[in-house]
Amino acid sequence: MKYFTIVKYHPCVQLAHAYEHLFVSTITEYLYQHNRYKLLDYSLNGETYESGVIVVNGECYNNESEKLLNNIATMKADLGSEKSGYLPVAQAISQIGAEEPNMLYVGNPERVIKELKKLNTKSWKNIDSVSLLPDTKAVNEDIVDLIYPTNQLSNINSPLELNIEIKDQPLQICALWCELARFIGLSVGQRICHNFSTYFSSEHINNDDTTMTYTATFSVNRHSQSEINLEEVALLSRKTINEIITPDVLMRFSAYLSSASYSHNPHFAPDISYTAQNLGVLIGSQGWKNIATSDNMKKILQAVSYSLHYGSSSIDL
Ligand SMILES: [Zn+2]
Numbered sequence: 235m236k237y238f239t240i241v242k243y244h245p246c247v248q249l250a251h252a253y254e255h256l257f258v259s260t261i262t263e264y265l266y267q268h269n270r271y272k273l274l275d276y277s278l279n280g281e282t283y284e285s286g287v288i289v290v291n292g293e294c295y296n297n298e299s300e301k302l303l304n305n306i307a308t309m310k311a312d313l314g315s316e317k318s319g320y321l322p323v324a325q326a327i328s329q330i331g332a333e334e335p336n337m338l339y340v341g342n343p344e345r346v347i348k349e350l351k352k353l354n355t356k357s358w359k360n361i362d363s364v365s366l367l368p369d370t371k372a373v374n375e376d377i378v379d380l381i382y383p384t385n386q387l388s389n390i391n392s393p394l395e396l397n398i399e400i401k402d403q404p405l406q407i408c409a410l411w412c413e414l415a416r417f418i419g420l421s422v423g424q425r426i427c428h429n430f431s432t433y434f435s436s437e438h439i440n441n442d443d444t445t446m447t448y449t450a451t452f453s454v455n456r457h458s459q460s461e462i463n464l465e466e467v468a469l470l471s472r473k474t475i476n477e478i479i480t481p482d483v484l485m486r487f488s489a490y491l492s493s494a495s496y497s498h499n500p501h502f503a504p505d506i507s508y509t510a511q512n513l514g515v516l517i518g519s520q521g522w523k524n525i526a527t528s529d530n531m532k533k534i535l536q537a538v539s540y541s542l543h544y545g546s547s548s549i550d551l
Pocket of ligand 1 (some may be wrong): 251
């Protein structure tokens with residue numbers, strides 16, 4: 235299995251959307267705990283359509299991720315336990331609340347849990363085996379609106395931001411930093427969303443000639459169960475950064491860049507337009523081979539700084 239596209243369906247669109255978040259979050263966290271990282275080892279995306287159809291697709295870039303995701307069709311989302319108040323479910327509903335423009339209404343929490351459990355016991359279908367989804371069977375009307383958007387706007391809080399910055403560096407170092415910042419941003423971002431119910435809404439790079447700043451932006455649900463504590467976010471971010479920048483992972487990261495080939499495996503290679511837009515230059519396979527050296531990695535790690543911003547508070551990591 236190199237590529238996979240698997241599907242599930244629930245007639246309540248927002249419940250399906252919450253399940254998509256629960257599943258993707260569970261799988262990403264599972265891969266993270268097995269030292270498999272987005273960009274380096276795999277890609278994984280979820281999408282829920284208006285019909286209630288959930289599509290999860292991705293690609294394994296190596297045997298290790300392939301082995302871990304071999305049974306993805308029967309893997310279950312972590313819904314938590316009754317004792318913990320089904321915390322992951324509450325977090326997923328907060329996340330989709332941060333993603334949706336309108337406030338969500340959850341009618342009957344017990345039924346929501348029951349339906350999520352039912353959805354969890356059904357296997358995912360490989361898209362290759364699907365002829366029509368949803369099929370034309372009549373749906374039970376009282377489960378269609380278990381969660382639905384109200385006509386009130388979400389009133390989203392000011393966002394949470396993670397900044398990764400580098401100053402006064404030559405072009406080649408900046409190019410390598412762009413990729414490394416993105417790699418770190420994706421891993422830290424996934425963990426922030428998993429633990430603090432935020433929604434990873436965007437990432438961009440600001441280049442003002444001397445300073446380059448990568449910013450990952452997270453939407454925060456104002457109605458989520460607990461207010462964001464920036465100190466706690468900082469603690470988790472620091473821990474994740476330390477886990478990501480070990481010599482072993484960095485060596486794998488330079489091997490990934492050095493082996494990039496736009497003719498053989500373009501998905502598993504840095505995005506050409508990302509470097510072109512942020513630095514105004516193109517870097518091909520040969521360029522990455524020259525740049526992704528351990529010396530250059532060391533230079534970046536000495537020069538890079540990290541910070542978090544939320545409302546009027548900021549913390550340097
Ligand atoms: Zn979503």
